[in-house]
Amino acid sequence: MAPRPAIGFFRSKAALRVLLVILALAALVVIRDNELAGSLGSRAQTFVTIFLSIFIEAVPFLLAGSIVSGLLEVYVSNHTLYRFVPRHPAAAALVGGGLGLIFPVCECGVVPVTRRLYLKGLPISMGIAFMLAAPVINPIVLASTYAAFGWGPILYGRVILSFLIASMIGFLFHFADPADILRPDQLASSDHHHHHDHSHDHADAKGVNRFWKALSIGGDDFFDMGRYLIAGSMLAAAMQTLIPQPFLLALGAGSATSIFTMMMLAFVLSVCSTVDSFLALAFVNSFPPAAILAFLVFGPMVDIKSSLMFLGVFKRRVVLYLILLPLMATLMITVYLNLNVSW
Amino acid sequence: MTTGWKTIILMAMGLFLFSRILNGTLLFYINERFFWLSVLAAVGLILVGVSYRYRADHDHHEPDHAGYSHGRLSWAGLLLIASPIVLGLVIPPKPLGAAAMTNRDISLESLTSAAAPEGGIILSKPKTEKNILDWIVEFRQTSDPAALAGEEVKLVGFVYRDERFGEDSFMVSRFVVSCCAADAAPIGLVVHWPDSPTLADDQWVEVVGVLEPGEFEGEQLPLVKAASVTPTDVPNQPYLYPF
Secondary structure, eight states: OOOOOOOOGGGSHHHHHHHHHHHHHHHHHHHHHHHHHSSSOHHHHHHHHHHHHHHHHHHHHHHHHHHHHHHHHHHSOHHHHHHTSOSSHHHHHHHHHHGGGTSOOOHHHHHHHHHHHHHTTOOHHHHHHHHHHTTTSSHHHHHHHHHHHOSSHHHHHHHHHHHHHHHHHHHHGGGSOHHHHBOGGGSOOSOHHHHHHHHHHHHHSOHHHHHHHHHHHHHHHHHHHHHHHHHHHHHHHHHHHHSOHHHHHTTOOSTTHHHHHHHHHHHHHOOOTTTHHHHHHTTTTTSOHHHHHHHHHHHHHOOHHHHHHHTTTBOHHHHHHHHHHHHHHHHHHHHHHHHHOOO | OHHHHHHHHHHHHHHHHHHHHHTSGGGGTBOGGGHHHHHHHHHHHHHHHHHHHHHGGGGGGGGGSOSSSSOOOOHHHHHHHHHHHHHHHHSOOOOOOHHHHTTSOOSHHHHHHSOOOOOHHHHTSOGGGOOHHHHHHHHHHHOOGGGGTTOEEEEEEEEEOOTTSOTTEEEEEEEEOSSBGGGOEEEEEEEEOTTGGGSOTTOEEEEEEEEEEEEETTEEEEEEEEEEEEEOOOOSSOEEOOO
């Protein structure tokens, strides 16, 4: 067996730097406040409240995603999975975009599931399309969007754009070598013998034991992904405590800047996709529909916490693409809509 | 050793959630409607923590696996994962208050536009039970401050002031939360009360008074002419929910 690859973003120097930056930001919040107020810092208090609120809101979804991942590992063999993967790359990307209808997960839960599917040999294109689309293309989010906006251009615009952008980006990654995309520890082993051994081993565990096994594998995933979620929640809370929202909102007047502003807001707020449509309602009066749509399409694909979680699956350069490609695609399409479609 | 730590942290996280659920402070963080999700998460975390006990006997061959998970936690990783529990225990739970307003949009535009869906249910509420959000929604439906003149109100909120408020006025404010405190949007009504200077910023108060047409920053708005303002405790539900 190959030696354990050096895992852990958290052992690399870059990780240390990211952590230091986050700690420095947190410290800054406290210090700034102590200078101003001279007490334990109402700003620090605000930071902690927002941080915990994002964490508490996200933790059930992350846990659910991790447990699904554990169940997949124990109960679904690689062979079973492989039978459902279309051979044609474009078809694979499209199916990936619709996979969320079977795995109803939001953007916190989707990353551990995608990660597990990659380990089981899912094509890169399908996984990326799934990861980007599932937070919108799933029954729960469709229902909450319907509840907030009813049947109209916002609802079907959200579904169509999310599906198209996600599948398109997924398809693009079909042309890349998996070794360039995934972190080394994420590559499905090509050593079939080894894999066979492993699943055989799972089959050995019986009944209740098998279930506990699935749960504990889910637990490992929870820890692997949880640190990114927590770092992301801290960053989002720090940005919310430090950057005045009026500053962001004041930018949003023009046909392109209003859209860009709403996208930045979605990125910074990092709200779960299952509820973001209710949040978007609050902006309906002050922003054009295309900007609301951009918020609802971009936010579930990419936000602070999910892009940090991407780091647990993909190489750093790829994470950058995974932020920029949805950003540019959403921006271009919604600006076009804003200029050419009357709502 | 790693599994031991994981069990401890999962258990601690589950118990931490349970404690916030039991003493009601969970509502300082999330919208009431997601309460049940946190209950499920607390149970799930403890179950997953327990599951490590049962896996221990199978563990000897794990290191062979491609090394994706089962990763040992570095101290930094451990600290990071434990940080919600540590911060939650070190800093006493407190809902967002006046301090959080300074960083949010408190222009009147946002005060009145905060998520205002159809108000059918609100209109049927007894008048003394209507909260700040209900009154603002009602005002938005008419957009005529005079229409609400003379209405008696009883409002609970915290005191907010900045340089735009005169000596004898303040704003009785609440945060509206759709999902969690991260999306909190401040709303409020301007209160005229001669003894305003005696109130501390961020103090929770109950305001009893009547609405009268008024102006604030050049906008026509209903203002509250207070008969009494009494300090109160933080309510069990510090935030208001738009749906």
